[in-house]
Amino acid sequence: MKSIYQKFLALILFTPLTALADWGLNMTQGVTPISKEIYDMHMLTLWVVTVIGILVFGVMFWSIFHHRKSKGAKASKFSHSTTVEIIWTIVPTAIIIALAIPATKLLIKMDDTSEAKITIKATGIQWKWKYDYLDEDITLYSSLDAKSQEVAQRDSGQNPMEYENYLLDVDEPLVVPVNTKLRILTTAEDVIHAWWVPELGWKRDAIPGFINDNWAIIEEPGTYRGNCTEICGKGHGYMPIVVKAVSMEDYEAWIEDRKALKLAALESQNKTLTMDESMAEGEKVYKKQCLMCHQANGQGVPGAFPALAGSEIALKKENTLEHLYRIIYGKNLMPKFGDQLSDVEIATVTTYERNAWGNNTGDLIQPKEVAEARKNQTK
């Protein structure tokens, strides 16, 4: 519903700036009908203020060049003019009304989340995203990819410039179908986060205890990236969002895959692990989930995140159950991983923590013990 003058402006004026968008100078046009309208609204406002700026500063500079003492300008004495004062109150008011009308229409359109086909709940957790496909009973956790985590360490010795998707990739992207109205709910478990993918045209806060709803229809298949945009602590810069938009058929196939994976995970709970496979698996889980706070060497960050290497809880036999509880239920700043990690993952990472960095306890935890620990605690 673009009016003629907007189209005209877009054609004449916006073209050069649109080309510049590739250089990261301007807002993305995005891939949803709303994001395109937002882009147009942005450009309209930008051009309005640019033209006002050129006119106003133009007059000012003309005055600066001509009304200077060194050019022999004599100061006049005037200090009032009701006419011009009325004009420069009314004209800006009119411009603002002209901007407010399309903005209001757009906002009303954005507010309507009705008739969505698929509902997904995005939950912010320090520092990852959890996605619940509410119609499919599928849950996935989406954290910063291992490569970025490695490069992002202060003394990694690796150059981020050589890694194109540095801090923008996740292990598990959100997969959605194209040309389908998606309802995306945002909420949080611990502190306030914000879910933003620029190509969808909006961001929305994820607030503990609140659920916000938003919608999007993605028109082009592709991978779209964003970030958490509300400061949420130490890992705020490390919780990217990746949305993979695929065809409806691919989406349905993916859903089937996820369901099969879920079944397989349930079955693996009965198996008995060896020390070697536990240490190998556990290290992977540790790197992905624990490394950011407890550090690669298990030393933690003094004053903020406790060390695991040489700690009471990881060394003493009688603390084994407490160790599992900490991981499953969390404590203070330690998030609860019970919902996120499978019994196998919790078992292996616990084994790893009890045997790595000189913690040579020889303890080997089995998935069954984790299942028991889940039942015992009623916290």
Add this chain to the structure above:
Amino acid sequence: MSTLVKDTHHDHDHKPTGLKRWFFSTNHKDIGTLYLIFALTMFFVGGAMAMIIRAELFQPGLQFVDPQFYNSMVTIHALVMIFGAVMPAGVGLANWMIPLMIGAPDMALPRMNNMSFWILPFAFALLLSTIFMQGGGPAGGWTMYPPLVLQTGDAFPFLIFAVHFLGISSIMGAINIIATVFNMRAPGMSLMQMPLFVWTWVITSFLLIASLPVLAGAVTMLLTDKYFGTSFFSAAGGGDPVLFQHIFWFFGHPEVYILALPAFGIVSSIIPTFSRKPLFGYASMVYATASIAILSFFVWAHHMFTVGLPIKGELFFMYATMLIAVPTGVKVFNWMATMWRGSMTFETPMLFAIAFVILFTIGGFSGLMLGITPVDFQYHDTYFVVAHFHYVLLTGAVFALMGAVYYWLPKWTGHMYDERLGKIHFWLSTIAANVLFFPQHFLGLAGMPRRIPDYNIQFADFNMISSIGGFAYGLTQLLFIYIVIKCALGGKKAKAVSWEGARGLEWTVPSPAPFHTFETPPKIRKEMLENG
């Protein structure tokens, strides 16, 4: 001239000496000087933190600090610059200039004046000490949003009490200014004859008195949430984390104008002087300032468009926010009309004032863009916002404050500053500040969130440019210190009327202004007034 002779005579009679002069001072000029020196010190403390931030952002990857410390730098930089640099600098100018501008012998409540200053060093000692504590300084952003701020370690109560102290100090300062202006104007000076700087400070004082207790309430609720088991802001306990944001921004938005209005006043003094022409539209300037102040209490939720307000709320706050552009526009047009057909010269104060008008307006333009709710969903919490508020606060408020220092330095020290160095300082500052902040608009539009210690390589180029601008701006300010010290120690003698086009009561006393001025009220003639 008889008053002048008498003032000089009193000068060496009553001036205390040594440390006592500064610690127990009740003299508005000495307290003003203390405020200004404190503000400049804090400007460098906050500036050093900005340098750490820009050094870390110079290239992608973590080079210097870890993310938690980075967040605490972002947080404390903001608190120091707002409460330690810009606000005290404004109060310092008010202390020095308001009694001189309205023909009063001193502030109405001199002992409270002393106290409101001396609270500040203690408050900042509390705040800055947190950097060295277990768990580091507060790192949840200066906005202190719960629940994140409740994760702060030992620093938490220090942060809260520092904010309380800063609030008390500012409220006392505000009461003092209101009492002074309403009770101590020289006979014959009506309210509508006061210089605009005095007007903006009266209005700012009302904003302070109305908004700071709200902040104090909000942080007290944080304190009880953390230590006394209340759950004002905890959803799990039946509270509401968004409530804090409403309360905070009900303070926070007027706070923005607390920083900006005195700058409007300064520029309204400087531009007429160097245009040699009276201020255009004096009455409309007063009304525009008052309208901005009143509107500032009805726009707070534009900082929170993304929290999920009901659509009617979003529309209301969008309209109210856009409306602020009208009185702000009136002010800009008035300054332009003041320059129009004047006889302008471009000494350093004028350069800073003109740069203020242009760059503050650019910040106003991005402000209008941010006020449009649907588009704000893209801009919110990105570097576009960072660019916006640094344009209005650094090239806006700070530029005006620096212009004010150059403008009144001859009156304070009795010497002219080095004009050539002043101009170099201006041009370097202006170029550096734009190299620093203009690319941040692009970063924000391209999708870089604010308050992150590390970023994807697509943002590398503009961040490097921005950092170079930052270092250049930081270095340039050392020149400012040199110029001010050089001027305080000596230089060309300043005349009572230090600038050819200057009008107003402050120019009727000698330069440097004697320790006691206007012990008997001046006889006001219309041509003595800035806005006769």
